[in-house]
Every structure is written in structure tokens, then in C-alpha cells.
Amino acid sequence: MSQFELTDPRIMQGVWEGTLTPTAGHSGPPEVLVTHLDQTIDAVEITEGTDGLHWLLRVQIPIDVISDGMQTFVITNAESGDRLGQFHLVAGEPLRDDFRAEVDLLRAELDMLKRAFRRHCLETK
Numbered sequence: 001m002s003q004f005e006l007t008d009p010r011i012m013q014g015v016w017e018g019t020l021t022p023t024a025g026h027s028g029p030p031e032v033l034v035t036h037l038d039q040t041i042d043a044v045e046i047t048e049g050t051d052g053l054h055w056l057l058r059v060q061i062p063i064d065v066i067s068d069g070m071q072t073f074v075i076t077n078a079e080s081g082d083r084l085g086q087f088h089l090v091a092g093e094p095l096r097d098d099f100r101a102e103v104d105l106l107r108a109e110l111d112m113l114k115r116a117f118r119r120h121c122l123e124t125k
Helices: 099-124
Strands: 004-012 015-022 032-036 044-048 055-060 069-077 083-091
Touching: 004 083, 015 083, 032 044, 055 069
Parallel strands: none
Antiparallel strands: 004 015, 015 055, 032 069, 044 055, 069 083
């Protein structure tokens, strides 16, 4: 079980943010490692929350890693090696190979087949 839980993720102005909440009585700032394609991202900042119970994790997304396709960033606890979470950036051409586009296309084709099948059933009666 991880010593921290990662919640409230968001990206704003090129910075990914999330809240780390200690579990099982863990105290002190977490040691977090953020990687992209097995390369460590150095622009990681952890600050104590205003309530003293949470930690704010901020990751400045390096410009040189932004490119076409999906880029995945993995967040791990540096002490235990536990995976705390991940975030993704999707950029570039309208992702013609994206699975969501494929699912939409399959739905459209299925609707077309349903209409053709219903017409066929009505004609054979």
C-alpha cells in the first residue's frame, strides 16, 4: 500500500498539479520522482498545504517533451518505488489513430448496420 494518495489532478499554464495526502500515519514531505520515457523531470516542486495535512505537487511540463501523439508522465514515490499516478498529454494532428475516434467510427458503422438490418426485416415480411 502506498504511503500517499494522489488526488485533484489538473494542468494549468504548462504546470501539472496534484494533491498528495499521507496515509497510514506517514509524516514529512514525500519524495516524488516524475519520469517521461524513463527520463527524470527535474522541475518538480512539493509544498505543504495550508491545512498542514496535504502536500501540493507541481510539475513544470518541459517544452521539449511536447510533441505529436500521447506523452505519459509517471509519478512514483522515490522512497518506496510505489506508483502514485500518471498524467498524459495528447497533442498534434486530430489523433486519427486515437482509440476514441475508432470507437466513434465503430458506433457510426453499427448504427448504419442496424438501420440496414431493420429495413431488410421490414422488406421480408
